[in-house]
Amino acid sequence: xxxxxxxxxxxxxxxxxxxxxxxxxxxxxxxxxxxxxxxxxxxxxxxxxxxxxxxxxxxxxxxxxxxxxxxxxxxxxxxxxxxxxxxxxxxxxxxxxxxxxxxxxxxxxxxxxxxxxxxxxxxxxxxxxxxxxxxxxxxxxxxxx
Numbered sequence: 001x002x003x004x005x006x007x008x009x010x011x012x013x014x015x016x017x018x019x020x021x022x023x024x025x026x027x028x029x030x031x032x033x034x035x036x037x038x039x040x041x042x043x044x045x046x047x048x049x050x051x052x053x054x055x056x057x058x059x060x061x062x063x064x065x066x067x068x069x070x071x072x073x074x075x076x077x078x079x080x081x082x083x084x085x086x087x088x089x090x091x092x093x094x095x096x097x098x099x100x101x102x103x104x105x106x107x108x109x110x111x112x113x114x115x116x117x118x119x120x121x122x123x124x125x126x127x128x129x130x131x132x133x134x135x136x137x138x139x140x141x142x143x144x145x
Contacts, residue, residue: 031134031141039143042076046106047124056108056120066110066118071143073129074104080140084133091132091144098144100130 029037037059044051054068061067073080083101091098104126112119132142 008048032139035131035140035142036077039071039073039140040077040080041072041140043076044072045074045104045124046072046122048122049120050122051106052108052120052122053118055106056118067112068110070104070108071129072108074106079103080131081137083129083131084138084140089130091130095132097134097138098130098132100128102128103127105129 011121038061040054045117046052047053055072056062056067056070061070080103083099083103086099086101088096089098089100090096104123107123108120109123110118111121129141132144133139134141
């Protein structure tokens with residue numbers, strides 16, 4: 001009887017850990033936290049190579065590999081969360097939980113990489129971004145385009 005209880009608790013613990021693993025990506029971040037780290041910088045207008053090289057490293061997108069392309073949104077988190085309240089549109093993956101709006105961004109494109117350094121070209125502009133939102137209330141969880 002004690003062995004059965006122990007095995008049941010072990011199985012329940014394993015299922016709980018698996019469930020958490022499916023919800024939370026690497027580094028113990030939620031999808032929303034990862035979105036904020038990778039795509040939100042309300043304190044800077046960016047737009048150049050120095051900005052991209054600095055931010056990509058600072059935000060952890062150069063290890064273990066250089067991320068090919070990343071977009072930073074230059075708006076406060078309230079403005080970005082409000083994008084989730086705009087009408088739903090189809091995401092690239094076919095789901096209908098995306099939303100769009102024009103904002104100021106910096107697009108960082110990888111130009112060269114070595115074992116020690118990632119080099120990026122930065123381009124600042126205003127454009128329409130599309131983000132996926134989840135939850136109640138909905139929050140941004142993925143940059144779509």
